[in-house]
Amino acid sequence: MFINLSRIIKSGWLNFRRNIWLSTATISVFFLALFVVAALFVLSFATTHIARTLEDKVDISVYFAEDTPEYNILDVQSRLLDFKEVKSVEYVSRVDALETFKERHRDNPLIQASLEELDENPLLASLNIKAYEASTYEVIAQFLERAPAGSLVEKIDYRENKELIERLFTITGNIKRAGVIVGIILSFIAMLVAFNTVRLAIYNERDSIAIMRLVGAGNWFIRGPFVVQGMLVGFAAAVLSMLVLAALAFAFSERVDAFIPGLNLLGYLKTNALLIMGVEVGLGVLFGGLSSLVAIRNYLKV
Amino acid sequence: MIYFKKVSKIYPHDSVALKDVSFEIEPHEFVSLVGRSGAGKSTILKLLIAEERPTSGSIFFENQDIGFLAFHQISKLRRRIGVVFQDFKLLPSKNVYENVAFVLEVMGAESKQIKEDVPQVLKLVGLEKKLYNFPSELSGGEKQRAALARALVHRPEVLVADEPTGNLDYVHTWDIVNLLIKINSLGTNVVLATHDKEIVNKLKRRVITLEEGRLISDEKKGKYLI
Structure with a gap:
C-alpha cells in the first residue's frame, strides 16, 4: 500500500516535470481562476470598507428649542444611550455650537461681524447621534418625536436628509450584493475553463x-x-496567484489609499494572509485533483 | 491451460469476427495463429486478455472463466499474461527502463527486485545500452524489443504476440522471432498471431489457421496453408 502510494506520487511528479509545457499551460489557466477568487477577497474587503465609511459618516442631529434646560437634554441623551443600537451620543451646548461656528468661519469677516451685531446666541443646543446600523435611525427618530422628548425638539436632521441617507444605503447594499453575484459567476466560469484544460490534457x-x-x-x-x-498544478497556481496578488498590493497600495482614503490594502492582505493562502491553496489542490479524477473516468473502460 | 469452447464474437451490425471456435493450449506450447487480416486472429488475442468479451461460448484460463470477469479482476488476469502489440504500445512519456518497470510496479513488486530484474530482461533483448532512452528515440526493432521486455519482465505464464513483426524489417523480424523461441524454451506459453508465411514455416510448431472467423485447421507441426 505504502509502496504503491509512493510510486503514484513519484510518477505524478515525473509527469508534471516532463510535460512541463503542458503543466505550464494548465497552471496559467488555474492561476487565472484562482486569481479571480483572490480578487474577490479584495473586492469584498473594498466594498465593505466603502460601505462602512459611508455608514460612519451618517448621523442624526436633534436640535432642541432655545429655552430647553440643559438637564432635560442630558436626560434625553442618557435615555438614548440605553438603546443598544446606539453607538454614541454627543451633546453640543449652545455655547459650544457658537464656538465651533466661530472657529469654522474665522476667516470670514462678514460672518464675524454679523455675529458681533447679535446680542444673543442664535444657535441651538443639539445631540449628535450615531447608530451601529443605518436601519435603526428611523426608530431613533421616531423615539425623539414622541413625548416627553418630542415637545423639546425643534428639528431633527434625519427627517431632512432621510431620502438621501436611504438611497445611499440601497446603493452600498447593491454594490455588496452585485460584487458577490459577479464574483460567483466569474469563479464558476474560471473553474469551468480550468476543468476543461485538465480534460484536454x-x-x-x-x-x-x-x-x-x-x-x-x-x-x-x-x-x-x-x-x-x-x-x-493547483498548488503551483495558488502560490503564483498569491505572489502576484502580493506584488500588486505592494505596487498599488499607496495609490488605492489615495483614491479611497483609509482603504489599507496591504494591511488587509497581511492580516488575512493565512486565510487567503489557505483558501487559495486548498481550492487549487482540491480542484486540480478533483478535475483529474472526474476527467479521467471515461478513459478507464478498456 | 487455455480453453476456447465454441467461442463466437459478433460485433454490432452482424459483423462476425469469430464463429464457433474451439481449441485448447497445453502448458509450454508455442502456437501460431495464422490467417489473412480480418480472419479473427486479433479477436482471439483480445478475448484472451479480456479486452473484448465473447458473444457466446466460454474461454477458460486454467479454471477461470475469463469471458465474464468482473472489471477489477481483469487487471489481475492481465498481470499473468504478457502482451506484445504490432504498434508496440510503449508509454511515450516513460523511458525504456520505466516502461518495463511499470509492469512490476503495477504488481506491487519490491523496489529491489525491480532494480535487479529490469536491467536483466533488457539485456536479454539487447537493449542494455538504451535504458534511459524514450520510445521516440528508438528504432522500430528496438521499440518492439522494449515491448517484449515489458511483456516478459513479470514472468507471465503466457506471452501473447499480435503481429509483433508486422512493422519490422527482415533482420529485426528474426531478432524478435528468435527471442520468442528462446522465451518459449524457458517454459512460457507463446501465442503468436502472424500472417508471415516464412516465420510459420520455419518454426515448425503448432499452427492454428483461421479463415473468416472459423477455425479451418489445427496441426501440431503445421505449415502456412493459405
Whole structure:
C-alpha cells in the first residue's frame, strides 16, 4: 500500500516535470481562476470598507428649542444611550455650537461681524447621534418625536436628509450584493475553463491510459498520478496567484489609499494572509485533483 | 491451460469476427495463429486478455472463466499474461527502463527486485545500452524489443504476440522471432498471431489457421496453408 502510494506520487511528479509545457499551460489557466477568487477577497474587503465609511459618516442631529434646560437634554441623551443600537451620543451646548461656528468661519469677516451685531446666541443646543446600523435611525427618530422628548425638539436632521441617507444605503447594499453575484459567476466560469484544460490534457493521454490498462494496471494506479499531477498544478497556481496578488498590493497600495482614503490594502492582505493562502491553496489542490479524477473516468473502460 | 469452447464474437451490425471456435493450449506450447487480416486472429488475442468479451461460448484460463470477469479482476488476469502489440504500445512519456518497470510496479513488486530484474530482461533483448532512452528515440526493432521486455519482465505464464513483426524489417523480424523461441524454451506459453508465411514455416510448431472467423485447421507441426 505504502509502496504503491509512493510510486503514484513519484510518477505524478515525473509527469508534471516532463510535460512541463503542458503543466505550464494548465497552471496559467488555474492561476487565472484562482486569481479571480483572490480578487474577490479584495473586492469584498473594498466594498465593505466603502460601505462602512459611508455608514460612519451618517448621523442624526436633534436640535432642541432655545429655552430647553440643559438637564432635560442630558436626560434625553442618557435615555438614548440605553438603546443598544446606539453607538454614541454627543451633546453640543449652545455655547459650544457658537464656538465651533466661530472657529469654522474665522476667516470670514462678514460672518464675524454679523455675529458681533447679535446680542444673543442664535444657535441651538443639539445631540449628535450615531447608530451601529443605518436601519435603526428611523426608530431613533421616531423615539425623539414622541413625548416627553418630542415637545423639546425643534428639528431633527434625519427627517431632512432621510431620502438621501436611504438611497445611499440601497446603493452600498447593491454594490455588496452585485460584487458577490459577479464574483460567483466569474469563479464558476474560471473553474469551468480550468476543468476543461485538465480534460484536454487527459484526453491527450488517453492512449497511454489504455496501454496501462492493457498491461494490467489497476484503476487507482493509473488515476493516482494524474490526480497528483492535478494537485501539483493547483498548488503551483495558488502560490503564483498569491505572489502576484502580493506584488500588486505592494505596487498599488499607496495609490488605492489615495483614491479611497483609509482603504489599507496591504494591511488587509497581511492580516488575512493565512486565510487567503489557505483558501487559495486548498481550492487549487482540491480542484486540480478533483478535475483529474472526474476527467479521467471515461478513459478507464478498456 | 487455455480453453476456447465454441467461442463466437459478433460485433454490432452482424459483423462476425469469430464463429464457433474451439481449441485448447497445453502448458509450454508455442502456437501460431495464422490467417489473412480480418480472419479473427486479433479477436482471439483480445478475448484472451479480456479486452473484448465473447458473444457466446466460454474461454477458460486454467479454471477461470475469463469471458465474464468482473472489471477489477481483469487487471489481475492481465498481470499473468504478457502482451506484445504490432504498434508496440510503449508509454511515450516513460523511458525504456520505466516502461518495463511499470509492469512490476503495477504488481506491487519490491523496489529491489525491480532494480535487479529490469536491467536483466533488457539485456536479454539487447537493449542494455538504451535504458534511459524514450520510445521516440528508438528504432522500430528496438521499440518492439522494449515491448517484449515489458511483456516478459513479470514472468507471465503466457506471452501473447499480435503481429509483433508486422512493422519490422527482415533482420529485426528474426531478432524478435528468435527471442520468442528462446522465451518459449524457458517454459512460457507463446501465442503468436502472424500472417508471415516464412516465420510459420520455419518454426515448425503448432499452427492454428483461421479463415473468416472459423477455425479451418489445427496441426501440431503445421505449415502456412493459405
